[in-house]
C-alpha cells in the first residue's frame with residue numbers, strides 16, 4: 001500500500017502560560033544620587049521577552065495605588081498598599097550575603113500573592129518569579145497543582161529582608177519553607193551568588209537547575225549530566241533584569257520547540273541584550289525578526305521538553321548547536337535604527353544617567 005505524508009504547516013505552538021510575581025518600581029543609585037527610575041520586577045522583564053517572542057501568557061501581579069507605569073497586562077491594584085520599591089546601590093557591592101554587583105534594598109512592599117489570587121484554570125506551564133517575598137509556599141503549591149510544569153526563579157524563594165532598612169539577604173533553600181515542593185518543580189534558575197544557598201547536587205536529582213554566570217553565560221545541570229552554555233558579548237550599562245530576561249528567553253525558546261541547550265543560548269542572548277540598556281530593554285524590531293527566523297529554522301521539536309518530550313534528546317548538545325550560536329550572534333551585528341524601537345511597557349522611565357560604565 002502506498003502512503004503519503006501530508007506536510008504540516010509551520011505554526012507556533014499555542015501554550016497557556018501563567019507568570020506570577022509582582023511588578024515593582026526600581027530606583028538605581030550611585031554616589032548617593034538617583035541615576036534612573038524604571039519599571040522593575042522579574043514579571044515585567046519576562047513579559048517583555050515573551051511579548052518579543054510572541055508567547056502569550058496570563059499574569060498575576062499586585063501593585064499599590066501609586067503604581068506609575070503603563071503595562072500590557074494589568075496587575076491587581078491594592079488601594080490600601082504601595083507598590084513594591086527596590087533601591088539598587090551600585091557602589092556598595094561585595095558585601096556579605098548580597099548581590100556582587102549591587103546592594104538591593106526593598107524600601108516598600110506590596111501585598112503577597114495568595115493562592116486565591118491565582119486563576120481557577122489549568123495552564124501548560126507557570127513561572128514563579130517573585131522579587132519581594134510575595135510568593136508564599138501555599139502560592140507555589142497551588143501553582144504546581146494548576147500548571148503542568150513550573151519554572152522557578154530561586155530569588156522568589158530565598159530572599160529575606162532586613163527589618164530596619166530592607167537590605168536583601170539570602171537564606172538557604174532548605175530553610176526557605178519551599179524545599180518540600182522542589183520535587184514537583186520542573187526547572188530552577190539561580191544566579192551564581194544564589195546557587196551558593198542551595199545544594200545543586202541534591203536539587204538536580206529532582207529538577208533541572210540552571211546557574212547563570214553574568215558575562216560568562218550559564219550552566220545547566222540535570223540528573224545525569226551538565227553543560228556549559230556560551231555567552232554573547234555585551235557592553236554592560238545596567239545588569240538589572242539580566243537573569244529575568246535570560247529566563248524569559250530560555251522558556252520562550254522551549255515553547256518554540258528548542259531543546260534545552262539551544263533554549264539556554266536564547267536565554268543568554270536576551271540576558272546580553274538586557275545589560276546593554278538601563279531598566280526594561282526595548283528590542284529593535286528587525287533584530288527580533290532575525291532572532292525569530294533563526295529560532296524557526298533551528299527548532300528540533302514540535303512539542304516542548306516540559307510537555308514530556310524525550311528527556312535524553314532534550315539535554316544533549318545537538319548537532320549544529322555552535323552554528324546556531326553563531327547565527328544568533330550575527331543577528332546583533334546588523335546596525336539597528338532607533339525609529340524601529342517599539343514603545344514597550346515601562347517606556348516612561350526616567351533615566352538621569354547610566355548607573356555604571358561598559359566593561
Ligand SMILES: Nc1ncnc2c1ncn2[C@@H]1O[C@H](COP(=O)(O)OP(=O)(O)OP(=O)(O)O)[C@@H](O)[C@H]1O
Nearest residue numbers: 191212213214215217234239241242243268271272
Ligand atoms: N556583561 C554581560 N555580557 C553578556 N551577557 C551577560 C552579561 N551579564 C549577564 N549576561 C547574560 O545574562 C544572564 C543572566 O545574568 P546574571 O548571571 O548576571 O543574572 P542575575 O544575577 O540573576 O541578574 P539580575 O539579578 O540582575 O537579574 C547570563 O547568564 C548571561 O547570559
Ligand SMILES: O[C@H]1[C@H](O)[C@@H](O)[C@H](O)[C@@H](O)[C@H]1O
Nearest residue numbers: 026040041042086131241244
Ligand atoms: O527589577 C529588578 C529585577 O527584577 C531583578 O531581577 C530583581 O532582583 C530586583 O529585585 C528587581 O528590582
